[in-house]
Amino acid sequence: MRIPILGLLLLWLVSSLGCSHxxxxxxxxxxxxxxxxxxxxxxxxRQMALLLERELGVPVNVINATGGKGVTGxxxxxSARPDGYTLTMITLELNMMHxxxxxxxxxxxxxxxxxxxxxxxxxxxxxxxxxxSLNDLELDVGKNPQKFTASGTAAGGAWHLAVAGWLxxxxxxxxxxxxxxxxxxGPSLQQLLSGGVDLVCCSLPEARxxxxxxxxxxxxxxxxxxxxxFEAVPTFAEQGRNWSLGGWRALAVPVGTPPExxxxxxNSLVKITTDKxxxxxxxxxxxxxxxxxxxxxxxxxNSFLAETDRKLGELLTSQAMQSVRVDRFSPMVxxxxxxxxxxxxxxxxxxxxKPSSAISMQxxxxxxxxxxxxxxxxxxxxxxxxxxxxxxxxxxxxxTMLLALLWRLGVSLPYALLLVLLAIPITNTVFSTFLRVxxxxxxxGW
Amino acid sequence: MVxxxxxxxxxxxxxxxxxVILFSAIYxxxxxxxxxxxxxxxxxxxxxxxxxxxxxxAIAAIVTTVTCSIFAGDIPGTLVRIPGxxxxxxxxxxxxxxxxxxxxxxxxxxxxxxxxxxxxxxxxVLIVAAPQLASVAAQFTSYEYFWLYVLGLTCAVIVSDxxxxxxxxxxxxxxxxxxxxxxxxxxxxxxxxxxxELINGVNFIPAMIGLFGLSxxxxxxxxxxxxxxxxxxxxxxxxxxNEVKVSIVTEAADCHGEWLRIWNRKFAILRxxxxxxxxxxxxxxxxxxxxWISYAVSKRFSRQPExxxxxSIEGISDATGxxxxxxxxxxxxxxxxxxxxxxxxxxxxxxxxxxxxxxGPNIFDMSSNSAQAVLVMSIYITFILxxxxxxxxxxxxxxxxxxxxxxxxNILLPFIVLFSVIGSYxxxxxxxxxxxxxxxxxLGFTLERFRFPLGPVVLGIIMGAPLEHRLLQCLSKSTxxxxxxxxxxxxxxxxxxxxxxxxxIASNAISHRARSRI
Numbered sequence: 030m031r032i033p034i035l036g037l038l039l040l041w042l043v044s045s046l047g048c049s050h051x052x053x054x055x056x057x058x059x060x061x062x063x064x065x066x067x068x069x070x071x072x073x074x075r076q077m078a079l080l081l082e083r084e085l086g087v088p089v090n091v092i093n094a095t096g097g098k099g100v101t102g103x104x105x106x107x108s109a110r111p112d113g114y115t116l117t118m119i120t121l122e123l124n125m126m127h128x129x130x131x132x133x134x135x136x137x138x139x140x141x142x143x144x145x146x147x148x149x150x151x152x153x154x155x156x157x158x159x160x161x162s163l164n165d166l167e168l169d170v171g172k173n174p175q176k177f178t179a180s181g182t183a184a185g186g187a188w189h190l191a192v193a194g195w196l197x198x199x200x201x202x203x204x205x206x207x208x209x210x211x212x213x214x215g216p217s218l219q220q221l222l223s224g225g226v227d228l229v230c231c232s233l234p235e236a237r238x239x240x241x242x243x244x245x246x247x248x249x250x251x252x253x254x255x256x257x258x259f260e261a262v263p264t265f266a267e268q269g270r271n272w273s274l275g276g277w278r279a280l281a282v283p284v285g286t287p288p289e290x291x292x293x294x295x296n297s298l299v300k301i302t303t304d305k306x307x308x309x310x311x312x313x314x315x316x317x318x319x320x321x322x323x324x325x326x327x328x329x330x331n332s333f334l335a336e337t338d339r340k341l342g343e344l345l346t347s348q349a350m351q352s353v354r355v356d357r358f359s360p361m362v363x364x365x366x367x368x369x370x371x372x373x374x375x376x377x378x379x380x381x382x383k384p385s386s387a388i389s390m391q392x393x394x395x396x397x398x399x400x401x402x403x404x405x406x407x408x409x410x411x412x413x414x415x416x417x418x419x420x421x422x423x424x425x426x427x428x429t430m431l432l433a434l435l436w437r438l439g440v441s442l443p444y445a446l447l448l449v450l451l452a453i454p455i456t457n458t459v460f461s462t463f464l465r466v467x468x469x470x471x472x473x474g475w
Numbered sequence: 476m477v478x479x480x481x482x483x484x485x486x487x488x489x490x491x492x493x494x495v496i497l498f499s500a501i502y503x504x505x506x507x508x509x510x511x512x513x514x515x516x517x518x519x520x521x522x523x524x525x526x527x528x529x530x531x532x533a534i535a536a537i538v539t540t541v542t543c544s545i546f547a548g549d550i551p552g553t554l555v556r557i558p559g560x561x562x563x564x565x566x567x568x569x570x571x572x573x574x575x576x577x578x579x580x581x582x583x584x585x586x587x588x589x590x591x592x593x594x595x596x597x598x599x600v601l602i603v604a605a606p607q608l609a610s611v612a613a614q615f616t617s618y619e620y621f622w623l624y625v626l627g628l629t630c631a632v633i634v635s636d637x638x639x640x641x642x643x644x645x646x647x648x649x650x651x652x653x654x655x656x657x658x659x660x661x662x663x664x665x666x667x668x669x670x671x672e673l674i675n676g677v678n679f680i681p682a683m684i685g686l687f688g689l690s691x692x693x694x695x696x697x698x699x700x701x702x703x704x705x706x707x708x709x710x711x712x713x714x715x716x717n718e719v720k721v722s723i724v725t726e727a728a729d730c731h732g733e734w735l736r737i738w739n740r741k742f743a744i745l746r747x748x749x750x751x752x753x754x755x756x757x758x759x760x761x762x763x764x765x766x767w768i769s770y771a772v773s774k775r776f777s778r779q780p781e782x783x784x785x786x787s788i789e790g791i792s793d794a795t796g797x798x799x800x801x802x803x804x805x806x807x808x809x810x811x812x813x814x815x816x817x818x819x820x821x822x823x824x825x826x827x828x829x830x831x832x833x834x835g836p837n838i839f840d841m842s843s844n845s846a847q848a849v850l851v852m853s854i855y856i857t858f859i860l861x862x863x864x865x866x867x868x869x870x871x872x873x874x875x876x877x878x879x880x881x882x883x884x885n886i887l888l889p890f891i892v893l894f895s896v897i898g899s900y901x902x903x904x905x906x907x908x909x910x911x912x913x914x915x916x917x918l919g920f921t922l923e924r925f926r927f928p929l930g931p932v933v934l935g936i937i938m939g940a941p942l943e944h945r946l947l948q949c950l951s952k953s954t955x956x957x958x959x960x961x962x963x964x965x966x967x968x969x970x971x972x973x974x975x976x977x978x979x980i981a982s983n984a985i986s987h988r989a990r991s992r993i
Binding site for chain 1: 617643658696698886888896
């Protein structure tokens with residue numbers, strides 16, 4: 030507890046010395062994006078970073094903390110220091126992952142500020158497919174359960190749930206269409222085109238270029254109203270199927286963030302998202318990407334999150350979905366194959382007496398004594414850095430590590446000190462300012 | 476056609492666009508040369524800037540940045556054996572071996588020359604064959620992908636020089652490491668041994684830095700007798716190197732030598748560029764795998780296969796040509812179907828859409844002077860321009876980075892540690908990645924002690940996840956094993972793999988019998 034206070038004191042000292050504003054925001058803000066660079070969520074995050082930077086007057090950087098099906102990023106962003114300097118781009122998966130036991134994190138563990146869009150799931154088929162409407166497809170699936178394959182995301186992902194929920198609503202089993210897991214909409218659509226799968230479930234913007242070039246056809250979209258920009262695609266409700274599911278994206282801060290900072294951020298975000306006029310505005314950006322741009326804030330957003338959570342909870346904990354969630358192949362199938370092959374290879378290596386072992390024996394008998402202390406010193410230095418960097422900051426931690434290593438390898442102390450004083454600030458500037466990679470800030474704030 | 480060309484040329488050659496290209500080139504070189512920062516990251520970081528640019532400028536910025544950073548990845552790979560980008564991993568050992576022989580200038584200049592030639596030929600493939608080849612790539616289902624990945628991995632084992640069995644073991648070790656944590660297809664982690672930090676698995680960037688970079692530092696520090704004389708042997712080698720250097724500088728300075736080098740390898744460069752362009756075209760394959768496959772093919776056809784892994788100029792030139800050619804190839808499916816060939820084109824696609832340009836087969840229609848046609852044409856022009864610009868900028872980068880070799884080891888090593896630490900942290904700002912880097916540094920050190928090659932480990936880590944994913948896709952789709960070779964394409968790919976597996980075993984057996992008869 031004492032260290033953060035000391036850190037804040039130092040920070041305050043540094044910032045007041047620099048004559049900058051003591052009030053929020055006075056240093057760079059980070060947006061944690063739980064999904065990979067280049068994807069839809071990343072694009073929205075980066076656009077928001079740009080607009081927030083313009084609005085708040087401090088640099089806003091995006092960090093892609095990917096992996097763990099979104100758990101990593103959500104966890105990291107929402108367990109950050111609640112000082113308003115770490116925002117998280119939360120997504121629909123926050124409503125899902127706590128039901129599948131991946132994490133205890135729910136939407137109640139954050140303060141949602143403003144939601145940025147809602148993209149609904151849609152079913153796509155190839156242009157040459159015999160199915161012209163949702164009804165055709167439902168009839169065919171009814172006659173041939175477990176014959177057709179669908180893809181769009183990982184097993185148990187949002188679009189998989191959308192398909193399962195639709196099948197249940199149509200009175201079928203949740204696994205009557207076999208789900209082929211994939212990395213995302215792009216690869217799935219490629220599989221659809223090559224005939225690898227029969228159906229793809231993803232959002233309409235993700236399939237935009239293929240829809241527009243008439244390679245594929247959307248049978249329906251699972252939204253309350255027809256989607257903006259895709260008015261030709263009928264909703265599921267119009268075709269007699271009362272089922273809707275959509276992904277959403279919102280910016281949030283950790284629980285415990287001071288209310289005045291929450292207000293400041295919310296106001297700025299509302300201002301950004303409702304601005305239609307200025308150049309490169311949020312609305313123009315979303316329209317250009319054909320993303321939906323329904324925004325919500327405050328109580329509206331909270332009740333929307335609660336409602337989505339309830340709906341998905343019902344589906345995910347239902348008996349019908351249990352059969353879907355049990356994976357057909359255990360997670361250990363692949364590691365076991367690899368381990369088995371490794372074992373055989375290791376045996377083969379041991380059996381095969383190589384003449385080259387004589388050479389290595391000779392080399393090892395050279396008089397140079399292994400210097401184990403140096404070896405351990407390097408390893409310890411790197412590990413120590415990783416343990417203290419977050420608290421003391423990059424400059425102190427990296428400077429100390431570099432100095433210690435230089436000294437250990439026999440560089441004279443004044444020379445080493447000079448090198449450190451030259452190299453560390455340059456490195457810090459190159460990474461933080463020029464490359465926009467946020468290095469640990471710690472006590473000094475840089 | 477001519478009108479499109481004219482307006483594209485006019486747009487690209489305007490002063491602001493040229494300025495953007497110049498800055499992107501310098502930026503790309505810088506990011507590519509820093510281990511841990513990939514070409515993908517370089518492009519991601521400039522995305523917000525592209526909002527302020529015109530569409531031609533934005534695309535020019537991306538194309539130039541990638542072209543330059545993929546080449547720049549060779550620089551640290553050659554000088555300190557830490558590949559700047561994963562695409563340079565296939566031949567880092569060769570480049571570094573040449574550096575130790577004092578031939579780093581030769582290695583880097585070869586990299587530069589063949590990067591440029593490969594890049595230009597890749598562009599030609601993009602221009603000429605885009606619509607036709609894209610239709611082949613679209614035929615790929617998960618079965619074909621599965622076999623393609625197996626083929627890529629097989630190539631990595633075949634090129635391992637010490638012993639193919641050891642290469643296979645290294646590869647399997649990499650595949651096993653890739654299985655740690657959550658996989659694409661499962662919601663429960665495995666092989667984490669209860670350590671929460673391992674849920675995300677072993678990221679290949681810190682793994683690569685640890686295996687190649689830190690392990691080398693460990694190897695050098697453990698041999699130094701005490702802290703006063705840090706590795707005197709290494710410094711002796713450097714002194715000897717300086718003498719060799721003078722002659723190489725004068726030799727390499729003349730342009731004629733480079734032309735001769737290209738001419739001597741004219742068929743090889745055609746081969747490696749086509750491999751690069753085709754592999755780059757397959758979604759999810761990309762420059763990294765292109766380099767590995769081309770390296771393996773190059774070794775197979777080489778007259779000096781024993782040099783591969785120990786400083787083969789041929790290997791470097793063929794692999795580096797392929798990874799640059801792959802960049803052009805990756806744009807083909809992106810432009811034709813809106814399906815990106817790699818993560819860079821995925822980002823570029825987002826920018827294209829933002830600029831209101833929808834990729835599709837008709838984007839190649841050059842008869843109308845539409846904005847789309849002009850843009851496609853300017854992509855071609857920028858690719859050519861970026862590769863030409865790489866000549867002066869690349870040479871300057873080589874000259875600047877060659878200073879690295881003159882730095883005494885005891886100063887260089889701490890800095891390698893520093894950049895290894897920052898590089899593994901930078902990608903996801905994760906301290907766990909630093910631990911992974913250190914752990915794999917020790918692993919790499921141990922493996923080298925017992926003469927296991929390190930390249931296949933990295934490839935295993937990179938390819939493990941897609942391989943498992945495709946395998947499971949195939950398994951969940953198929954009813955019997957025959958469906959793995961259900962189509963002609965998958966049968967052909969499987970056949971090539973089979974020949975590659977059986978051939979070494981058979982030739983081994985034959986040579987054994989021959990030996991025992993003597």
